[in-house]
Amino acid sequence: MTLTQATSETVRLLRFDRVQRCAHWVNAALFGVLMTTAIPLYFGSFFGLVWPRHLIAQIHLWTGVALPVPIIVSLLGPWGASMRRDVRRINMWTRQEMRWMKTLGETPLVADKFNPGQKLNAIFVGASIVIMLATGSMLQWFRFFPVPWREGATFVHDVMSFAIFVVVFGHIVMALTHRGSLRSIFTGWVSESWAAKHAPAWLTEEKTNPAGND
């Protein structure tokens, strides 16, 4: 049951359960460490005066190896039902959502739990984990790969890291300017009025099928 009466006036809905919130914050922390350590690795900057480059590279490498763990753990096992349901949602694109995306929000949209922009962000994060892990592994264990692959991996790792900085910055700006969404990734809950405005299709679904049974 994800719909509850908080007070006599507000009905609230569970948008993210504890497993999803933990996965989000552990994933964010890992991205934070990777992005922070990426700066001196790329620029070879003044950070080297405080911490030796080798140490920074080791922190970057092993944080990178751990990157898929929160997502995998949160998807597996009986605790991952909400996460799995949301992954299915993110993979499902209606014609209306495609049109909304192509027209940059100029056509009508009865939004699902996540709007197309949020879905794209989640897809980008998932893809970047796979790509950065693959290319980072080639940078580290380079002797197993031919030279052209290693050159390609370095290029893709650098270009993707630039894209990650842009997307993460955009994600943080969107979060700070959408307080209802931001609160839900801390507490789990949104109000019914928030859902009616930002996710009406999901609200209808929750009212007709609150346990999320497919």
Ligand code: HEM
């Ligand atoms: C948020 C994700 C990530 C970002 C933004 C990022 C960014 C970077 C950047 C900018 C560099 C410097 C490349 C250069 O000098 O041209 C680098 C190096 C490297 N990255 Fe990543 N990376 C990420 C994830 C990963 C992952 C998942 C791994 C996993 C294996 C990894 C492994 C490495 C390795 C081994 C190096 C070379 C370090 C060295 O020079 O000794 N990275 N990364």
